[in-house]
Amino acid sequence: MSTTTERTGRNAGVARQRPRRRAGVTGPGVRAGQVGLTVLVLIAWELLCRVGVIDDFFFPRPSEILKTVWEWVGSGFVFPHLLITLEEAALAFITGAAAGLLLGFLLARVHFLEQLFEPFLKMFNALPRVVLAPIFLLWFGLGIWSKVAFGFTLVFFIVFFNTLEGVKSVDRVLIDNARMLGASERQLLRHVFIPSALTWIFSSLHISVGFAITGAVVGEYLGASAGMGYAIAQAQGVFDTTGVFAGMFILMFVVLIIDLLVNRVERHLLRWRPTNNG
Template identity: 65%
Template structure:
């Protein structure tokens, strides 16, 4: 098993390192991008949004784009306002997020445990290797119908689906993290008196953690994808269900509104993950942080 690419991640183009570190006498000096200033970028970003939304609205009003297929920003905004005001969207959102959270926790724990086990038990890893490859190669969407049969229309079929997505990311990162732990760190800890359990706690787990946290964005994203796709295929509540319902009645405004709400929530969650990650991986040099 080799390193899997842990999914794309948007590079932070406008970030400047700002932790008050003691003087670094060795190593290359921190690169400082001499790019455009932050306010200018922000203004341009806002401007682009205004242009896109205004263009869409204008197109819809003048009939250049067909509102039946593309709806219009005003209609979408109105729908979102109605959802938020009427309160009907919160239940769906809560369902989707609970499913994603459960998938993240269960998939994470399983991936961590099994990744650890296989990284330490080489023979077992060798035996299971082809099975893991086959399971990972399987397009996960085909599992959704079978999970619907097994776990019913409630939240558990979506959780199970999300687990299959999250598990492999965490599993491969744990496996890699434990296997690629610096031999010298292990030897040094052993010479300082570390027993096997202490070795796991002080050396192997933190080493694997840095891999897992750097893939946290991908895991969180996949957990939400799992929940939404699962709901889309068959459910009685959740954001995926909401979108599927709207689609079923050719209600493009509903589809777009659902997409906007989901995206907004995912962006907020991503910001939270960023903060968590920065805290947990504060021992890493800034330029390595966030890249698996």
């Protein structure tokens, strides 16, 4: 191979990057094992329910759950709810991430502002965000905006702190080099800070996508007229545990698919990074 991988140890630019899991590196043996394990657990669950070891009022049989999922999907019942939840999550994610990125970059570049805002940001971050849900409900009503506001507070802090850290941890030499080559503050941002902070921002995106959906669902659960959280709360209200589990499984799959998409984008934008085995 013509690409030698001589490492100087001073190679700060890439050595600094944290190792991360990569999708698609699992071998066929591992895949088979994973499928086998899933099937095994589901069969054991089903059997233990049938012989009465597990109470299927609290832990409904997998077959029942799948049937309910099928019904909800087949009848189209779930889609309006899912759409509302995803809409809330998307709005919370977009506004939260945008505000987090903007403020993160600003505070990382203007030291005075960072010092000024630090205690307040710490305070708000220390607040358990769930307690905000009731007050948002009063402020913004039962519609989607109380959920968006709640999701926003969850997403914002993760993206903000990661961006701040990402920009501040940029290698000094890279900044100096770009400045010597004539970079203006704007060019520094574009060529050095943003790409360098991307690894941090992406690790926060994975978490914050999940949090945006969590925010939406929890908000709906506390008070709404539509959405997955509402559907689950309705099922719980009539002691329909199968419905609760069905809602859980549907959400789980949707979040998995979204995470896969984030992975795709990440792999494209971070293609310059050395892979662990390359």
